[in-house]
Amino acid sequence: MLLIGTFLLIVIGILHSYLGEKFILTRLFRRDNLPKLLGSDWFTKRVLRFAWHLTTIAWWGFAAILYLLSAPTDNINTEIIIVIALTFIISGIISFSFTRGKHLSWLFFFCIAATSLVHLNSV
Structure with missing residues (x-):
């Protein structure tokens, strides 16, 4: 059952990013009254x-x-922490690159990734 959820999350992420770009973001950005x-x-x-696509990540x-x-292994905790760290590293890269560092969320995302990785070394 968890594999079905895995598949659905991958598919909905693809659809969310693609359809959001095509039908929401590009149309929204044509407006001349954005803040x-x-x-x-x-x-x-x-x-x-970046916030729209961060949802997909x-x-x-x-x-x-x-x-x-x-299919958990003996290292499931380590594997999950690595996934969390990678998710926040990717989020930080996206935040930093999309806004050229002006939106400070990248700093928090990298800190979350770092604390996750530090936790691995303490286990």
């Missing part, structure tokens, strides 16, 4: 785009955890 953050709507558009992280839980 101007940091002096222009460039930052607003970038934050909306989170869902894929959950998919990986469900996959690991479907």
Whole structure:
């Protein structure tokens, strides 16, 4: 059953990102009345785009955890912590690159990844 959930999370992530770009974000960004953050709507558009796609990354992280839980090994805790760390590393990279570091969520995402990895060394 967990493999079905894994598959559904992967599919919904793909659909969410693709359909969101096609039918929501691109249409929204054509508007001329978006809030101007940091002096222009460039930052607003970038934050909306990375936040939209970050949902997909989170869902894929959950998919990986469900996959690991479907056939747990003796190292399941370590494997789940690695998935969590990787999910937050990818989230940090996306946040940093989409906003050129101006949205500070990347700092928190990297800190979460680091604390997860430090936890592995203490176990």
